[in-house]
Amino acid sequence: MSSEEQSKIKQLARQIKNNPGDSFSKFALALEFRKGGEFKKARILFEDILSSDPEYVGVYYHLGKLYEALDHLSEAAELYQKGIQVAVRQKEQRTEKELREALMQVETEMEERSS
Known part of the structure; x- marks a missing residue:
């Protein structure tokens, strides 16, 4: 560093x-x-933000990607779904789109692994 x-x-x-x-x-x-x-x-910091400030919409994408990197795909998918709800409420269309794309990718990967 x-x-x-x-x-x-x-x-x-x-x-x-x-x-x-x-x-x-x-x-x-x-x-x-x-x-x-x-x-x-x-992860500790992202999860702290999530618990103390769940309306901080940016945390959902980045923590989800971190979960993916740690191979926690179902947790990532669940987080993306929650983030989409927050983004819709806040009318954050760009963030909503990014979260939907991330969700689609992780769901596809989960399907491929299960077949």
């Missing part, structure tokens, strides 16, 4: 420490962890 990435992680961690309810900073930090291959840390 570069010193620039470490600095960014430290800055985001400070922001979260000063404001534990800051979903945006948690989300940004989770993305940094995922990018650095620290999936467990990313």
